[in-house]
Amino acid sequence: MDAQVVNLAKKLDTFSKHWSPKTIEQFNGHDLMVVKCQGEFNWHSHDDTDDFFLVVKGALKIEMRERTVELKTGELFVVPKGIEHRTVADEEVHLLLIEPTGTPNTGDAATAAAREEI
């Protein structure tokens, strides 16, 4: 199928479930995903990939062992590979994520959320 223009807000309007990343496009072996989150994710790291976060709407804290960063709408952050982190959102936050296709979101295939394309 031909590549399509993706409107991030409209894609995010199509679902409500938290912690359920949806692949919206692919890029150089990576999945571009949108996700809605609220609350705390588990601590994890990815040995082989950086972790890209862009806040489409809302606010997100990314806690690392040494420091915490706070992102608002229109802000992005890349967690370097191997750095343990967890995300915390006091209210619902909408994100664009980029990870290599097949990367488990928890850093562990056994506990990873399933990905689906929308």
Place this chain on the structure above:
Amino acid sequence: MDAQVVNLAKKLDTFSKHWSPKTIEQFNGHDLMVVKCQGEFNWHSHDDTDDFFLVVKGALKIEMRERTVELKTGELFVVPKGIEHRTVADEEVHLLLIEPTGTPNTGDAATAAAREEI
């Protein structure tokens, strides 16, 4: 240096020159870049990489030989590798681009715009 939170709009406020991509972060061997464009770019393609465009502000047409897509603020499009394309912006548009570090923006090192980090 530790990774920093990047506010896309604030980064774009720091320069006014068109067609001058600025690397704001790196991710898995790719440069994350912001750029301001107005007018038409030249036709080109990248044999080895997809081309990621996200409109941070404004509107952008991406012309391909077979079809043209139009993107507004908050919309993204990935031009598949090898597909000839050019961008057209009737008014100034602000973009987030992702390309492998070192990729010439014209598909040809001889005519590519220099990248700088901000």
